Amino acid sequence: MVNLGKEASLIRYFCTAGYGMEQFLIDEVTKKLAAHDIERLEGKVLFSSSAHISLVKELKSAERLFLLMKRDSPLKLSAHANPARVASVLKSTLIGDLQRWTSAEVTWRRLQGVVGDKKKEESKCEEQRKVEEENVLGEDNERDFPAMKKRRKMDCEDEDVYAGTHDQDKTRPQANRHCSDPLSFRISCKCSGSVSRHLSVQEVSKVLGTSLSGQLGWKVDLRNPQIEITVYLRDDHCLLGIPLTRLPFANRRYIKTTGLRSTVAWAMAELAQIQSGSLVLDPMCGVGTILIEAAQEHKLACFLGLDIDDRQLHKASENVAFAELRDRMHLLKASSTHMPLPNASVDTVVCDLPFGKKFGTKTDMAASLPLILAEMERVLRVGGSLVLLLSPQLSCLLKKLLTPPGTQEAANQEGVQDVTSTPTQGKEPPIGLMTESCPPLSSLKHQTSLRLSLGTIDGLLHKYIKTHT
Ligand SMILES: C[S@@+](CC[C@H](N)C(=O)[O-])C[C@H]1O[C@@H](n2cnc3c(N)ncnc32)[C@H](O)[C@@H]1O
CATH class of the missing domain: 3.40.50.150 (Vaccinia Virus protein VP39)
Incomplete structure (x- = not known):
């Protein structure tokens, strides 16, 4: 029987995988995570599991792991749609119900607590609170998080995952900056097929960014955000997710020099x-x-x-x-x-x-x-x-x-x-x-x-x- 660890609630994830690797990933999530409601897309697998996140992060056939925000059918845009119409379709299709975003934030925060060192994060928050209480003049005490090295280029679809922010410093999304701060975010978008002829990744990022900060109070932060919302727009599907791991799974901690992927x-x-x-x-x-x-x-x-x-x-x-x-x-x-x-x-x-x-x-x-x-x-x-x-x-x-x-x-x-x-x-x-x-x-x-x-x-x-x- 699969030992699922102690994660209580059911979470819907998706993973990217190299083309041709999808069936291996389906078999792996079924066997190791007792996953269900599995959906296969080209280069991706969607699944639900209540396994502990530490087990999910041990998948061997996946490239990257995401918390699934939304899976939808492809955008329907007429060739002559004006920019206002395009923005409206994007908002209604990609953002939809705001409740989904607030509950995703809760799940993401909970997973961060589990993924990272929970005690360390809590004590950092406590320290931060004390400093702010002592600082009657309200100086800016925001911690200076170390910039992480640039993400390695991958061999699969994720190669252009930062395309939406291509001229920005591509640093690591931060973990909990402060427990009560509004969430800071940036959008990474990958468009392909006919969608990419209608829309640039910058347009998508701008519409989504403006809408999320306006409606949820989240803060756009292109340099050092807490979360990165990854958007895939293709002819066969739309997919939105929040990456849960910083490096591709192919970077194994037990291999010093890699040959074959x-x-x-x-x-x-x-x-x-x-x-x-x-x-x-x-x-x-x-x-x-x-x-x-x-x-x-x-x-x-x-x-x-x-x-x-x-x-x-x-x-x-x-x-x-x-x-x-x-x-x-x-x-x-x-x-x-x-x-x-x-x-x-x-x-x-x-x-x-x-x-x-x-x-x-x-x-x-x-x-x-x-x-x-x-x-x-x-x-x-x-x-x-x-x-x-x-x-x-x-x-x-x-x-x-x-x-x-x-x-x-x-x-x-x-x-x-x-x-x-x-x-x-x-x-x-x-x-x-x-x-x-x-x-x-x-x-x-x-x-x-x-x-x-x-x-x-x-x-x-x-x-x-x-x-x-
Ligand atoms: C494609 S690489 C293998 C890569 C390997 N899977 C890895 O992850 O590092 C092929 C290897 O075959 C070796 N090779 C070439 N001809 C060989 C031969 N006749 N006998 C044994 N090894 C050979 C090369 O030195 C090379 O290391």
């Missing part, structure tokens, strides 16, 4: 369905992100990472020490084309092969793939799983290598989804030249394939099970 690394480990007591191998481990993500979830499994690059292995070793995993994670310098491991010696293989600008390699991956696959198949035990992240081009090659001759049509008819097709498919390597020296790979049975966004490029995640020797 940790949310994707976590999803790979999840797809592999690692069992207690398993030995998990990443034969091209880089800095070890996939293994570290897997090890966080599976405390009773052991992990082995191989790589040919000394610098990568050095960073991986630092990461293993940083995550305190030295007792069950080991690293070895070796090539994935000749693994120093016996046949059928590992239970799970997970691997993110080099592709794209960041992780490209001088090695011709198309040429090496048949040999690497044959080695993965050799070291995997029967019943073990193989999870691979590949470029769309390498995925085409993989599909051909693992589909026995003459069965391609049958595979398609069985409903194996073709997620590999891409406009750049013309660059497919000539596979006939490369398979000659490799054993057949027919023991790897295809389970699933998914397309994921890795920022500027897409990757394809594939799962296979070894069915026989």
Whole structure:
């Protein structure tokens, strides 16, 4: 049974997620937070949960977490609407019932007390009150909150989340400045699709900002607000929320140097369905992100990472020490084309092969793939799983290598989804030249394939099970 902690009331949240990660997030909130009323949108998942906020903040597949203010259908604006009409539609659609905003403020304040150090916040408020009581001249005693470093650019839709305040100092929204102060806020807006042709983010921010400060007495503060109201206006939905975390969830506290985005690394480990007591191998481990993500979830499994690059292995070793995993994670310098491991010696293989600008390699991956696959198949035990992240081009090659001759049509008819097709498919390597020296790979049975966004490029995640020797 899920232990939900002590949060009493039901709260409606939404999380952003990388494209293709939504189903992982749905499964995660269902399993870990007993979430319900789950709604999936592209790049976002909405859900209700009464789990303690500290559990919600531990989600691994999400990018950012928001308190949901409003979810609505897309704005209906006629092409010739005048500015007054646009402002009126914005106000009625996005702000609506004021009660919603005041109760959101209460929930947000309560969550801040839980999220931050409640005692510290209370004593800060108490101190502030004392100073103000002593200060008969009413000098400005507002505390000088340290500016936080600028938010890291993310690979997903959140990239332009500050677009509404682009020329302002993008500092951290403050926690409780003072318990009784009117709430200070700023609006961050992201418009896409046809909405963005009607409206600029500045227009939306201005209309909402003026309206909220006029009707609720909240104070606009572009530099250092307590809350930031995030507005997504798209052709398929409108969404308003208050971010509950400062940094993206992908910034893991237990990883020193990140390689693959940790949310994707976590999803790979999840797809592999690692069992207690398993030995998990990443034969091209880089800095070890996939293994570290897997090890966080599976405390009773052991992990082995191989790589040919000394610098990568050095960073991986630092990461293993940083995550305190030295007792069950080991690293070895070796090539994935000749693994120093016996046949059928590992239970799970997970691997993110080099592709794209960041992780490209001088090695011709198309040429090496048949040999690497044959080695993965050799070291995997029967019943073990193989999870691979590949470029769309390498995925085409993989599909051909693992589909026995003459069965391609049958595979398609069985409903194996073709997620590999891409406009750049013309660059497919000539596979006939490369398979000659490799054993057949027919023991790897295809389970699933998914397309994921890795920022500027897409990757394809594939799962296979070894069915026989
Ligand atoms: C895409 S990166 C892996 C990134 C890794 N998932 C991470 O999060 O850091 C691919 C890795 O494969 C390694 N590599 C390239 N050719 C290899 C080979 N033949 N055998 C083993 N490792 C290899 C590279 O050194 C690189 O670290």
